[in-house]
Amino acid sequence: MEREALDQVRRFNRLVSRRIGALEDSYLARGRPLGQARLVWELGAAGGLDLQHLRAILGVDSGYLSRLLRALEEQGLVETSVKSGDGRARVVSLTGAGIAEYRAYEALSDEQAGGVLAPLDAQRRTRLVQAMGEVERLLRAASIDLSLEDAQSGDARHCLQSYYAELAERFENGFDPHAVANFEPSEMTPPKGWFLMAREEGLPVGCGVLKRLEEDVGEIKRVWTAPAARGLGVATAIMDRLEALAAEAGFAAVRLDTNGALVEAQAMYTRRGYHPIPRYNDNPYAQHWFEKAM
Amino acid sequence: MEREALDQVRRFNRLVSRRIGALEDSYLARGRPLGQARLVWELGAAGGLDLQHLRAILGVDSGYLSRLLRALEEQGLVETSVKSGDGRARVVSLTGAGIAEYRAYEALSDEQAGGVLAPLDAQRRTRLVQAMGEVERLLRAASIDLSLEDAQSGDARHCLQSYYAELAERFENGFDPHAVANFEPSEMTPPKGWFLMAREEGLPVGCGVLKRLEEDVGEIKRVWTAPAARGLGVATAIMDRLEALAAEAGFAAVRLDTNGALVEAQAMYTRRGYHPIPRYNDNPYAQHWFEKAM
């Protein structure tokens, strides 16, 4: 890595950690330790969460979280209840007072953001906002992890169902996954196929499937990016990895089909060197068929 | 402030504070609490510091700092000695082991920076580095404070001396402040004049002077930006403020002179609407004279 680039990143980290540290202190202004404030913040943003999830987000011990919740309960800001469907687990949500408190934290946050922008003129303000957006996108992009996973896991099914739901919305005549041949999990499990998951900080943000179509021909299917992660290059990363996987598996070519409604997908396939071929399957939703030599 | 801009800043703060928080934790990997690690870091970067200065940098209580130092002394990383010239004060510096430890922290820092860049391709890496530079510059620019101060304070004299030293270096025949008329502090003190200081997080990063030249004509002098703060718009901000001050003081015009070696300065004056006028003083170093109506 070039020295200059490393130095820029280090300077950035240093400056920003100082400034953000100073900002975080302002949350103390509401007379509550940061741990508690963070909890109010997360609950406000998410609406209501089960403790397991909350613990994962905050990265705290269960004993510690329990105590934080007790403290906030005493302040009348949160209420916990047994999770419906599992009597061991609990869910927390903000009370009316808690929501008011969350709004106060939000106002503080707005004030901070305003304080950063206020000293700048309109032009520099725009530049700062744009540069922050760019840094945000690229930092997120850099933290995307790809890995082959079990297509039957909860996360995997969640991705696939989100994908199907989106197709149902975008296709003119809806979408029924059962109408498509070979949609079962076994088709996405070696040796028949591979299910690739994209995660950002552990959260699933995309998926893709490579399957064996013929002895030396693979097929790429169900490449999807969660709406919250679009613009980060997730789909491109998934395609890169699936094609690498196909080459590794010894496929001479990979094929894929797509629907006319998925304009961005077609553009991407073309950009990646896929070329149109005649219909190679009976997918009722497919209108275009592509192939790329490995 | 527009909602969208505020949201971008908030998203940025949120993302970055999480990521940077995670980075800071890695400093704990060396088995030392963050407070101690920060001290090693500051000492390594500065070489050696007196406690007063160190306390200002870290923003800690003298008792706390004393304990931190004791702990690092026990680890053999720092040594303190009486400051020469003042038997009360002390200076700290890293020992050989301390320097080794500092290098280890630096290596960690490099590793982190590399970890951020590594997952990105060359093009996105460049974009990230550039965007980080932009954010850094603009955040710093936003934190510049201007205020009228006493021209005789230590900080003020430090700025002026740095300015004179720079002129001595850049002018073909050197520079001697005593050769210039009216360089005494009283000339920069109301009602004869005003000394404006620019600070970034309390540290002086620039200055400028407005003085009364004639009944209704002001003169702007000694506009200087510290090398570490160039590119942040400090000089522009100083000029803006000095001109506003001049208008407020009832001057109909302000004049200034400059040396041919200060190319950027001349460009700035022209950009700001100053136009050349005949010599109006006997400054031996001046080669160009400008004026701008208020």
Place this chain on the structure above:
DNA sequence: TCCATTATCTGACTTTAGTCAGATAAAATG
């Protein structure tokens, strides 16, 4: 039904960070 597992809670800790009131000694001031 029994037993291992899971989710949360409680009590008893430790470490870190930070504050505050003197104590001590050198330096500056009159």
Place this chain on the structure above:
DNA sequence: CATTTTATCTGACTAAAGTCAGATAATGGA
């Protein structure tokens, strides 16, 4: 030279953050 100020240190605190070993109760199979 006496007095005040300054720089640092020490002891005695507190609050926050975090850890760990059970305790308790619900769940999910065998």
